[in-house]
Amino acid sequence: MPPPPAARAKVLHAYAEILVASGERAATLEAVAEQAGVSKGGLLYHFPSKEALAEGLVEHLRELTAADVAAMRGAPEGAVDYLLRTSTVVDGEFELVYLAVSRLSQGLHPQAAAVIDEAQEAWTDAVRDDVGDPVLARAVALMSEGLYALATTGSRSLDPTELDDLLALVHDVAAARRGADA
Amino acid sequence: MPPPPAARAKVLHAYAEILVASGERAATLEAVAEQAGVSKGGLLYHFPSKEALAEGLVEHLRELTAADVAAMRGAPEGAVDYLLRTSTVVDGEFELVYLAVSRLSQGLHPQAAAVIDEAQEAWTDAVRDDVGDPVLARAVALMSEGLYALATTGSRSLDPTELDDLLALVHDVAAARRGADA
DNA sequence: GTCTATAATCCGATAGAC
DNA sequence: GTCTATCGGATTATAGAC
Numbered sequence: 001m002p003p004p005p006a007a008r009a010k011v012l013h014a015y016a017e018i019l020v021a022s023g024e025r026a027a028t029l030e031a032v033a034e035q036a037g038v039s040k041g042g043l044l045y046h047f048p049s050k051e052a053l054a055e056g057l058v059e060h061l062r063e064l065t066a067a068d069v070a071a072m073r074g075a076p077e078g079a080v081d082y083l084l085r086t087s088t089v090v091d092g093e094f095e096l097v098y099l100a101v102s103r104l105s106q107g108l109h110p111q112a113a114a115v116i117d118e119a120q121e122a123w124t125d126a127v128r129d130d131v132g133d134p135v136l137a138r139a140v141a142l143m144s145e146g147l148y149a150l151a152t153t154g155s156r157s158l159d160p161t162e163l164d165d166l167l168a169l170v171h172d173v174a175a176a177r178r179g180a181d182a
Numbered sequence: 183m184p185p186p187p188a189a190r191a192k193v194l195h196a197y198a199e200i201l202v203a204s205g206e207r208a209a210t211l212e213a214v215a216e217q218a219g220v221s222k223g224g225l226l227y228h229f230p231s232k233e234a235l236a237e238g239l240v241e242h243l244r245e246l247t248a249a250d251v252a253a254m255r256g257a258p259e260g261a262v263d264y265l266l267r268t269s270t271v272v273d274g275e276f277e278l279v280y281l282a283v284s285r286l287s288q289g290l291h292p293q294a295a296a297v298i299d300e301a302q303e304a305w306t307d308a309v310r311d312d313v314g315d316p317v318l319a320r321a322v323a324l325m326s327e328g329l330y331a332l333a334t335t336g337s338r339s340l341d342p343t344e345l346d347d348l349l350a351l352v353h354d355v356a357a358a359r360r361g362a363d364a
Numbered sequence: 365g366t367c368t369a370t371a372a373t374c375c376g377a378t379a380g381a382c
Numbered sequence: 383g384t385c386t387a388t389c390g391g392a393t394t395a396t397a398g399a400c
Binding site: 022023024025026102103105106107108113116117120135136138139141142143144145146147148149150152153155158162165166168169173176 | 204205206207208284285287288289290295298299317318320321323324325326327328329330331332334335337340344347348350351355358
Binding site: 210211212222223226230231232 | 392393394395396
């Protein structure tokens, strides 16, 4: 397939940025177009309606998620560290788009909620394979969501030290649970 | 002080319901007025502007939070169980308003973000006093946020069984950490 | 205190030039 | 493929009757 026009990607990126920084209500076509450096008409050429724009972002997340899950499973530091660290920093295109779509999922966008669900399930599976305990895996996935929420609220994120303490705790528990296996 | 008019409370409740069920964008004055059973003009008598409505909800959460923190610290089952159970079920006025304001906090409402922050800090403190470990307390607070996010996305909430497993895990870890004290 | 009617603005979408 | 100009509907807010 021919390389997709750069404007399309710029629009999706701007849309995600505004959704995360200022919320659903601020993400008007005009605001997105301006931040992307195109006109409203130009935006609407690539995405014929606002719903199409939302679907485009959801689809973009679907593509990025596959790569992220693969990276997580291949991460040398293990799935737990990978997941909790990426949930804390929120730089990177994937985290931005994930947060943006999770905001869409709070509105009337069933597909957005479905993709978020799929991503969380994939992460929980990867963590389970890493720590070997379904309950601990669930706990880690919940903490990941909590970290995303924290990064979002605008309040300061977790100190690097606190994150390290948290990771140490998880690894301790994982080791203890492995030792207690029947 | 004289009892505040019932219409005011009905409007705030309707506003919170729409915010949680359908998102920021769906929470128009007209939609809120209809769900509250008043007219747009009637609503605007109590809250002269949309911003005033948002501030009213934020203030309402501030009041409810004080009571919730007290209940949490006095809960016979302990702060951990209280927090994680109420984060899972989301019935009750407090949980509704908390979720509604946490959505407002994603928009351009600094005060909303501040109240959410304060609540989380109060919860973390109460859990720390319960389990006696700051890192575990942080972990529990993050799981609480994750559970709220889960309840929000529309995806199914946690099974009661899974919640019980999670609580058992936390209590195991708390006991182990207490035993390992220097 | 609550309503109806309406003004003013904003937003999504279309039309058509380039 | 991108732009400007503009229409129609939605949304916030005001004015004034009851």
